[in-house]
Amino acid sequence: MSEEMVPGSQFKSLIEKDMQDCYLRYSMSVIVARALPDARDGFKPVHRRVMFSMHKLGVVPNKGTVKSARIVGDVIGKYHPHGDSAVYETLARMAQDFSLRYPLVFGQGNFGSIDGDSPAAMRYTEAKMNNLGALMLEDLEKDTVDMGPNYDESLEEPLVLPSALPNMIVNGTSGIAVGMATNMAPHNLREVGAAIHALAENPDLPDENLMDYIKGPDFPTGAVVCGRSGIREAYLTGHGRVRVRARTEIETDSKGKPRIIVTEIPYMVNKAELCKKIADLVREKRVDGITDIRDESSRDIRIVIELRRDAVGEVVLNNLFKYTQLQTTFSIYNLALINNLPKVLTMKELLQVYIDHRLDVITRSTQFDLKKAEARLHIIEGLRIATQNIDEVVQIIKQSKTTEIAKASLQERFNLDEIQSQAIVDMRLGQLTGLNLEKLEAEYNELVATVADLKDILEKRERRIAIMLEKLDAVVAKYGDERRTTIGEAIDDSDEEDLIAEEEQVITLSREGYIRRLPIDTFKAQNRGGKGIIGAGLKDEDNVEQIFTASTHSYLLVFTNKGRAYWTKVYRLPEGTRNGKGRPIVNFVGLTDGETVQAIVPVRKFGGFFCLVFVTKKGIINKMDLKLFSRPRKAGVNAISLDEGDELVKVQLVGMTEEEYKASLNAGDVEDAADQSAETAEPAEGEAEGDDAENLEARPIPNDLLMIATRNGQAVTFPITCFRPMGRGTHGVRGIKLSEGDEVISLLWLKAGNKVLTITEKGYGKRSEPGTYRVTKRGSKGVKNLNVTDKIGSAVFVDSVADDYDLIITTKEGQVIRIKAADIRLTGRNAQGVKAISLREGDVVQDATALPSVEDIEHDSAEAKETFDKVEGVEVDDDSVDASASEGENPTPEGV
Structure with a gap:
């Protein structure tokens, strides 16, 4: 029976629609008429x-x-x-x-x-x-x-x-509506007046140039804005975040003890609550070195924080900035109504809206004055006619029996209208003196000039602009004052890192995009019984997409399927609990619609001979110097240029010796050479189609080999040095020649002792020695990694794993199995493999994850730390971008 035939269903539908309409009207009422x-x-x-x-x-x-x-x-x-x-x-x-x-x-x-x-x-x-x-x-x-x-x-x-x-800009505002909110910062009247001058005189003034006039927010309570990047973002996009710090100084009292003096606090901070918070921190021993706090404020703010004699004022102050509202973040969101519709406005748009409004006000005011002047001029013209023919006018009025007859006679005789004739009959005899007649003539001449001037104003926009600016200048001259808020330098991350102990953390990223960090000791305690790195007790242990270790001071480079890179620090991630799943990664990096995280690369220092290797679904490979990513924008940067329909699959950080690094700089193969090698490369003996020889002998492999694996079972192995590094935002070169319908699913950095593990969509798996894969030219078809048949299906997962890794296999219908990597039999390179998971009818393997053991991850962590400790780091500023690494450029690493 259809829903329409169910009793009451139509009524329920009408109720739902009516509730939706009512809520929509309520929302618009709040947005337009309140918030x-x-x-x-x-x-x-x-x-x-x-x-x-x-x-x-x-x-x-x-x-x-x-x-x-x-x-x-x-x-x-x-x-x-x-x-x-x-x-x-x-x-x-x-x-x-x-x-x-x-x-x-x-x-x-x-x-x-x-x-x-x-x-x-x-x-x-x-x-x-x-x-x-x-x-x-x-x-x-x-x-x-x-x-x-x-x-x-x-x-x-x-x-x-x-x-x-210009109240909107100089005073700011805040408000919370339904589904949206506004938070606009106040500004200095003199600076806003100068910016309005510049924009009114040059409407094509670039947005960037307005910051030459308006330096930044100017809060009533003063304080210090740290850095200009947030201001710039807010002015150019309409929303941004600025960090605001209290104005403080460290001095020594008469007894030689240090103390912190606070003279200005951030905007909208409650001073009493601030003092109470500092006292609570001292009581809880979260901030050490403070002996007393006093509020000595009168009309001006003065908070005195007494310190111990052995306390370091800068360290105590940094902790107070960290844990109290002596430092806040003001989120600017310039949302306002334009024609009763909410819109986010840049600073230029805010100024232009005000200019247009004031010009409209001046136009309407001028029209009002013109209408009034013309009305008076019309009366004066009638009075002039009357005074010039006064004897006849008096005679007409005397001979008329009523006022209406007199008015009609005057209108007929002198061609006047009702208004003019009424003014004549209302005129007193005392106004006929010579002096008043002269005043009448003077008023007439003045009104003629006024009307002409007002019409000229209405015809010429430049005159209206001049009037607007003249009035604004008068307001600025009378009420403008000096800036209260100082625009200071950006706060270096090292200031925050000084307050955070450096320790190893395990970072996990779930398939749903939740990220968290946990101390590595958490997993050591759980390692009884050989359950791997995750161990018992973790709620979402079978939902892990990526797991690795990094120091709390490390950087995380986050790469998406669209080829963009984002930047954050490990200590900014939430420290999770054993049973928690963390927070969505979109809270830490600004992903756009349609972007998903494909790889996270932990980096301790930007320096040394490190490169990032990128591979795309269509087989394009690119290599870039790690230093190119030392200064990405907070909104992300374009890491690799992708063809239409292509996506980034994986990013691998590889380290090289100085000799390997220099060799890669001089690599001579380019796209044409790679294409040629792809056409001429022939399979080696034993690698023909369908060959399933059980070749288990492993040749020793160098530590500089990369492997690209495809869904249809092909794999190409080549040295990292065989192609040169490129600039950020470049396209790359061909890594593998794909057959029709095939696509890349993985990029491996082959490590000695590990095996190449492959899982297929029908639940089969195999491990092979990496030494059995012949090294070929980049851009060739490669060799067979898997003998794909209808029985086993296509490859869905390929990775380099150790024997003690745990393997988690997830199917499309939600079935999950966890096995040891060593449980999957070691087979030949192009074998079909063995059954790794029994699938229900119609189900297929969707994904797999290889989780290292505690010993492996501790070893990798120690090895990475030792390697990076030898590196001379590059100075990193996450508020700017290295000019040599700008979009679309192609510098060699030597020029970085």
């Missing part, structure tokens, strides 16, 4: 209504203050039918000099403090608009903005304010 500001004046409706109500009440700068309760009551009763606490909090915040960079309200009484004290009750405080607040409503009566009905349509209220002050 997000209009980009033109920077006000939410409640702010605009408070200011307009004060304007209508006459609570203006040149008048006295009135009770806040009176203002709040007027706002609620006429314009904003919501709670009085929300309206009063809005009014109070606009009076707080620690909340707004340029307060708009003058408050008398207790309006709260930076210690988190709430304002006194509205019946005790008084308020009025200050001069800056009055600028927001300047020329409101000149029809400069659109008006709309209030909630009960009994009154009208402005839909936006004229805003002679």
Whole structure:
């Protein structure tokens, strides 16, 4: 029976649709009418209504203050039918000099403090608009903005304010809507005025150039912004993060003891809570060396942190930055309403919206003045006619029995209209004196000039721009001040690393993209019974995609299927628990839509003779110097250029000797040579199609061999030195010549003692000695790694493993089996293998993972540490990009 025939199903569907519609209307109401500001004046409706109500009440700068309760009551009763606490909090915040960079309200009484004290009750405080607040409503009566009905349509209220002050940019705002939020930073009025000047005079000014005028956020509480990369990102994209630190200094008191003096704190930080947090840290012994903390603030902030005589002030201060709100991150998200639609705006767009709004206000103000001047001029023209024919006018009026007859006679005699004739009959005899006649003529000439000037303004945009800038200059000259917030240098990661002990960690990445780190000792304790690196007790042990060790001070290079690289530090990852699964890796690297993590490469230092080798699904291979990735952008960099339809499969970090490194620089084979070798390379004896000889003898292998394995059972093995390194963002060369329908599934760095393990989609597996794979030219078809048949299916997993590795095999229908690698029989290179997992009918193997033992991973960790310790590191700055490694360039490693 269909759903429509089920009783009540249609009614249920209607209810669901109605609920969806209601929620959508509610969401849009919150977004448009409550939480997000209009980009033109920077006000939410409640702010605009408070200011307009004060304007209508006459609570203006040149008048006295009135009770806040009176203002709040007027706002609620006429314009904003919501709670009085929300309206009063809005009014109070606009009076707080620690909340707004340029307060708009003058408050008398207790309006709260930076210690988190709430304002006194509205019946005790008084308020009025200050001069800056009055600028927001300047020329409101000149029809400069659109008006709309209030909630009960009994009154009208402005839909936006004229805003002679660029409030949106200089004061910032914050708000949380449904599914979106805004958080805009305050700025310095002088800098914003200069930027508006530059953009108004040159609309094509590049976004980058605006930062020559606006240096960065200018918070009411001062403090120090660390670095410019977050500012740049916010200004160019509309969202970014800036790190803000308290302004501090370390001094020595009269007794020779060091102490830390805090004179400015980050924006929106509660000073009392900050002091309490520091005291709690000392009590819990998480921060050592502090003997006393005192808040000596009066009008200015002054927090004194006394230290022990043997304490190092810089170390204590770094710990306080780490664990308290002496250092915060301000997330900028410039989301505002444009034509009642939310949009993320760059700094240039913010400025342009304000410029366009002010030009529209000036245009409407000019039109209002023109209309008024033309109306007066029209009357004056009629009065001039009357004074020039005064005797006849008087005679007509005297002879007329009524005013209406007099007006009609005047209109007929002198070709006047109703307005002009009315003005004549209303004229008093005293206005006929010679002096008043001269004034009338002077007013006429003045009005003619005024009308001509106003029409010229409306015709010429440059004149309107000049008027806008002239008014803005007057505001800046009167109310502009010096910058409070200092833009300092970026904080080096070493500052944070100094607070973190260097220890070995095991990092795991799940198939769902969850990443975590655990101390290596966690797994040592679980190694009873030979359960491998994961061991008993880990909830998602059979869901691990990648596992490796790295120091807490190591870097992680994260590579995606689209060929992009991202950068993070190990200590930034969450320290997980045995039964936890970690956090999504997208929390640490900014993956875009459609990007999945293909490889994570731990790097202790960027230096030495290390290269990254990339292989793609279509068989393209590329090699790049590791130093090219020492300074990637936080938003990621293009590591390798991919053809349409191609994807990155794997990235392998390989180390070379100096001789091997130099040999690879001089490698002469390029794409054409590789293609030629692919066509001429012939299979060696015993490698013909279908040969399943059990050749188990292993030749000794060098430590510089790479292997590319394909889904249809081919493998090509070649030295790492046979092709030269390329620049970041380049395409690469052919690694293997693929047959039609085949694709690459793995890249191996062959290690002595390990075996080449292959798992097929029908559940078969085999191990082969790497020495049985003939070394061929890069770009050739290679040799047979697996004799693919309908019985065993295609290869799905190929890796280089030791005998004590654990192998986890996962099927498409969710079946999971865990076996020892040594349980899979050692066979010939092109054999079919043995049954590794029994599959249900219709099921196939989806993936597999090889997990090393504790001994193997400890050995690899010690070996990597020893190797990297010999390397002279490259200075790393994650806030910038090495110019020599820019996109699309192809430098040799010698030039890096």
